Amino acid sequence: MTDGAAGGKSADDLERLLLGGDPDISLAALAEAAGLSPEVASLFWHALGFPDTEPAGRMFTRGDKDAIVTLARLITDIGSDEEFVVGLIRAMGHQMARLAMWQVIAMVEQMSDQAGDAEAGAERAVNFLYEHVDDFGPLLVYAFRRHLAAVVKWRLDRVTEDARRMRLSVGFADMAGYTRLSRNMDPLELARLVNRFETVASDVVLRQGGRVIKTVGDEILFASDTAVQAVDIGLDLADAMDTDPMLPQVRVGVATGEVVARMGDVYGPTVNLASRLTSLSNPSRVLIEGNTAAAIAEAPHLEAATLGEAVLQDFGTVHMFGVRRN
Template identity: 35%
Template sequence: MTTPPETAGRPGITAEAIESQLLGGERLFTLEDVSAALNISEEHARRVWSAFGFTMDNTNTKLFTADDVQALQLVHALDANRSMEFEAAMARTLGQTISRLTDWEAHNMAERIRSDAETGTESVDLATMVKAVQRVQTLVWRRHLASALQNALATTDGVDRTLTIGFVDIVGYTSLSRQIDMNELDDLLERFETNAYDVINTRGGRVVKTLGDAVMFEAEDPIAGAEIGIALQRLSKEYDLPPLRVGMALGTVLTRLGDVFGEPVNIASRLTSSARPGTILVDSVLASAVDDDRFFFKSIGPLSVRGYKRLRARTLEVNRKSVDAD
């Protein structure tokens, strides 16, 4: 894709200016140069670069800056004792995560630039904006890394762990997205994600990822998982959201590069799809593990879903008797 020489909506912000501020220098190196510098094959270098999310149409073109080469050297050094597959997987995870973050950052920066241009306001220059975003990003990253590193040292990536896995999604999202304009849709998704993240993070859970109109989460403690489920269900009334539904399952999972895999993930996904609007479905394993009189589990008939002909599930509700007693 060719970048226009003049960025729309803001005369003076050229492709060259953006590259100068963001890429860390001129593109001086080809794929052959990079592979020689890292002492790896061109296929290896191409695979990692592609995993980061970047295209490479011509291997003889000077695509890489000195900073690019240094980044690839660091990734290769960090994973020197790992397979190429692991190195590519790490690059892919990093690329996907940062791509979403930068899309949001770029949108907000562009809106600021356009707004200043339309009102005749003297705009903050690009270098200053980039420096501010980079500073905030580093500070937030360090705090998240400190917390994640403590957790990582207490566990081992890939080793079987017993977790409660859950999904929450917006009922009727596809139909709703066709009926409202883009600004309303943006506001809806923002309220949903912001409040779902808050519920999960403040109750001992962790957001694994977002999947369109759904949020996937995990919790070490089954009781914390139940608390999260109930709190998520309440978001509809508290923040004027469409009906939500939640599905959760407890079991052994594989953790890999921040993601989670295994049968509990599949079961939780199927339960979410089967849940009625405004309800929470959990598997029988989770229901048996939650020994807390604040919660009530109601048995339902076996579910026939993809991969499971007779999936045993229960609805999770607040125990009214316990509430009344309080």
């Protein structure tokens, strides 16, 4: 692959194109250009998700230098402490690494299927990326700006006295019997199942106006501004999985209360309670707690039925309700 096929581009050619040339800048020179110490520059490099560097080794390009100079300027303008900046960079690096991994693997798989040969498919993927790399950058920037505009408006509409806290309804949905499936399925088929689950579940959440917080294998965590919206999402998730011949049923739990939002995720007892409710729910059912039940009481299309109480560690006695549409 690195030598390239006749008339094609190699992985090294693609790397040079992506990085703006061969590496010729040391960590020390990179740090000096940004007005940072080599230790801090190395810390930021690690936060992006890249391995250790040698201070004297020339492993950086002009693109790397431009990026860290911009980063240093942003740090100064924000006036933030090191912990905040490292967390921000780590979140960005994690998401970009995941996106790059997904895109390359999916592209190689698709082109290998078309070519009928894995090596030929990998070469086609490299050539495609080389020819179209300038198209991906604007699309990524567009997607980021579009999401940034939506999130800024959403967050500013929910400003409270504590900027880190907000009241939301959060829900988990997980595939019933996933452990058994993962033991008995071919890994490739299991990967396709998980991908199908993420696609269908995310579409349901977004169609109802909710937010996908994260997907982890057999589970999706979502959040909504209202309990009614969250319950509708839960019911739609159960219906969608029931009618999809490829997917197993899901169990859903929803809780309403205060959460802490940080680095794109949500934390706190409300989130933990939603997770516990999911583990107690039955397949194709949505289980909710008292705050959510009270919040949907006036919704004419929803009906909550008490299922009794459960004593949960860290929560004490929790009143549980099943919910359905009228």
